[in-house]
Amino acid sequence: MVGAGLRKRFVSRERVGFLRSRVRVVEALAGVDVEIGRGRLLSLVGPNGAGKTTLVRIFATLLLPDGGRALVGGFDVVAEADRVRKITGLMLYPDRGFFGRLSGVENLVYYGMLYGMGRRDARRRALELLELVGLYEARDRPFEEYSSGMRARLGLAKALMHNPEFLLLDEPTVGIDPVGARRVREIIRELKREGRTILFTSHNLYEVEELSDEVALIVGGRVVARGPPGELKRRLGFEPVAVVKAVCGGEERLLSRGGGGGALAELIREAHDGGCTVLEAYVREPPLEEVVVRALGGA
Amino acid sequence: MRAGLYLAARFFLRYQALSLGFSLLAPFLSAVLYAAGWAATGGRADFEKFLYQAVGMVLLVLAQMATSSILWTLYEFMRGGQLEYLMASPARPLGVLAAFFLVELASSGLSFALSTAVLVAVAKGPAYGVGVLLAVAAAAATSLPLVGLALALSYVLPRVRNPSPISMLLNVGVVFFGGVLYPVSVLPEALRLVSSLLPFAAWAEFARSIALGLEAPVRHLGPLLGYMAYAAVGVAIWGLLARSLRISGRYHVW
Numbered sequence: 001m002v003g004a005g006l007r008k009r010f011v012s013r014e015r016v017g018f019l020r021s022r023v024r025v026v027e028a029l030a031g032v033d034v035e036i037g038r039g040r041l042l043s044l045v046g047p048n049g050a051g052k053t054t055l056v057r058i059f060a061t062l063l064l065p066d067g068g069r070a071l072v073g074g075f076d077v078v079a080e081a082d083r084v085r086k087i088t089g090l091m092l093y094p095d096r097g098f099f100g101r102l103s104g105v106e107n108l109v110y111y112g113m114l115y116g117m118g119r120r121d122a123r124r125r126a127l128e129l130l131e132l133v134g135l136y137e138a139r140d141r142p143f144e145e146y147s148s149g150m151r152a153r154l155g156l157a158k159a160l161m162h163n164p165e166f167l168l169l170d171e172p173t174v175g176i177d178p179v180g181a182r183r184v185r186e187i188i189r190e191l192k193r194e195g196r197t198i199l200f201t202s203h204n205l206y207e208v209e210e211l212s213d214e215v216a217l218i219v220g221g222r223v224v225a226r227g228p229p230g231e232l233k234r235r236l237g238f239e240p241v242a243v244v245k246a247v248c249g250g251e252e253r254l255l256s257r258g259g260g261g262g263a264l265a266e267l268i269r270e271a272h273d274g275g276c277t278v279l280e281a282y283v284r285e286p287p288l289e290e291v292v293v294r295a296l297g298g299a
Numbered sequence: 300m301r302a303g304l305y306l307a308a309r310f311f312l313r314y315q316a317l318s319l320g321f322s323l324l325a326p327f328l329s330a331v332l333y334a335a336g337w338a339a340t341g342g343r344a345d346f347e348k349f350l351y352q353a354v355g356m357v358l359l360v361l362a363q364m365a366t367s368s369i370l371w372t373l374y375e376f377m378r379g380g381q382l383e384y385l386m387a388s389p390a391r392p393l394g395v396l397a398a399f400f401l402v403e404l405a406s407s408g409l410s411f412a413l414s415t416a417v418l419v420a421v422a423k424g425p426a427y428g429v430g431v432l433l434a435v436a437a438a439a440a441t442s443l444p445l446v447g448l449a450l451a452l453s454y455v456l457p458r459v460r461n462p463s464p465i466s467m468l469l470n471v472g473v474v475f476f477g478g479v480l481y482p483v484s485v486l487p488e489a490l491r492l493v494s495s496l497l498p499f500a501a502w503a504e505f506a507r508s509i510a511l512g513l514e515a516p517v518r519h520l521g522p523l524l525g526y527m528a529y530a531a532v533g534v535a536i537w538g539l540l541a542r543s544l545r546i547s548g549r550y551h552v553w
């Protein structure tokens with residue numbers, strides 16, 4: 001999945017009086033370059049309105065870029081939209097896009113048929129996926145009776161109906177309870193293991209760190225930093241911290257030093273030399289959240 | 300199209316009993332009104348006019364399916380977020396809308412047609428009952444100009460975010476200028492001109508001449524073919540709408 005120099009502006013009219021209105025232009029993407037290697041997961045991270053969803057929608061062929069080029073599986077999202085659609089699975093909102101009175105399995109069969117599957121094949125695939133996402137028992141319940149977590153899992157199943165190689169997941173865990181979110185993360189991890197290429201957005205930086213091969217920090221329609229989570233932290237001046245918890249002369253102490261495994265070994269040696277008993281030793285990575293908040297200029 | 304048929308069948312089959320109930324209600328209420336008129340005028344109420352309106356009622360329902368119903372389906376798809384997923388799939392959104400229309404015709408439309416056919420058959424003879432069924436089939440088959448008009452007006456749906464004003468406009472067109480409940484010839488000259496610009500009257504006359512005249516409506520075919528331009532315009536405007544959605548991203552109305 002490749003995006004080169006992607007630009008998108010939204011123009012809308014804002015009413016300022018009974019008869020008057022003014023044009024409002026929002027630059028959603030101002031020349032974004034992204035590249036996701038096959039079988040990898042790239043997370044887009046940034047504040048609301050940064051352009052994450054716009055980028056996802058361009059890759060999903062739902063939006064035409066004003067400039068630049070986007071390719072999915074080597075196909076252009078504008079000129080070869082139909083081919084892109086066949087190989088891409090999309091999840092835009094965890095709780096929308098379904099028909100409330102239809103059951104989970106009926107909703108999935110419909111979506112499978114949209115991708116050219118026969119009814120029987122679609123049903124077989126739907127049942128397989130319902131099993132995968134842990135909704136098999138609820139397969140015949142109307143969608144409107146599903147909880148938020150169940151809806152999100154059904155959304156993932158929907159995105160997988162036609163077994164796409166590429167997945168676009170826009171905030172798949174938003175508004176879901178922790179248990180449901182964890183289940184969704186487990187499924188995404190499983191999808192990654194299967195070798196699918198995933199573009200993922202989330203405001204939950206814990207899950208971004210847990211799932212991503214790479215993170216792109218996007219602000220004001222521009223990618224301001226990009227790289228594997230660990231590398232991104234170093235580049236933005238965050239180092240891992242070696243921490244040793246030890247008992248010295250009957251008193252518990254916490255020793256710490258910037259650095260990775262080398263610093264940890266040094267600390268342990270010093271503790272032993274000082275006659276301390278080491279209780280616990282580990283390297284603490286600074287959380288991605290801290291890095292992102294600082295990069296965005298927050299507290 | 301197949302996905303749309305699957306979806307629509309699941310929707311409408313759930314309401315089949317309800318739709319059958321409504322379809323029986325229409326001719327029943329018409330009959331009650333006629334009986335009341337007959338009693339009030341001492342038997343001078345015109346039975347032919349009653350049949351004219353009974354058939355007109357079925358045509359009115361069909362016209363609403365071909366116009367307002369399509370707009371409301373589109374609106375529901377926008378409101379529920381399904382339109383975005385549909386547009387992101389390789390399926391043709393127009394095919395899904397068409398499937399909804401066809402299934403609605405086959406379920407609710409057929410119920411109305413059957414109940415009216417029974418009424419007409421009892422009143423005028425079995426041949427006329429069969430005529431009503433043939434007329435409804437012909438009306439369904441030639442409703443493309445009506446569908447085209449609805450598709451053309453759907454262009455403004457993402458802006459107005461509410462299908463009510465558009466469907467009201469279409470209903471006014473059908474009821475006042477459509478010649479379904481009364482002949483267009485009773486309208487003043489200026490309104491007849493408005494009526495001639497719309498496809499409803501020719502379409503209704505085409506169907507009614509089968510149902511109540513038991514004649515092959517060859518002379519109505521020419522104007523009806525002319526109104527097919529609405530279908531072509533509707534499909535072209537639908538294409539523009541799809542493109543404008545991909546530019547603006549306004550797929551939803553919540």
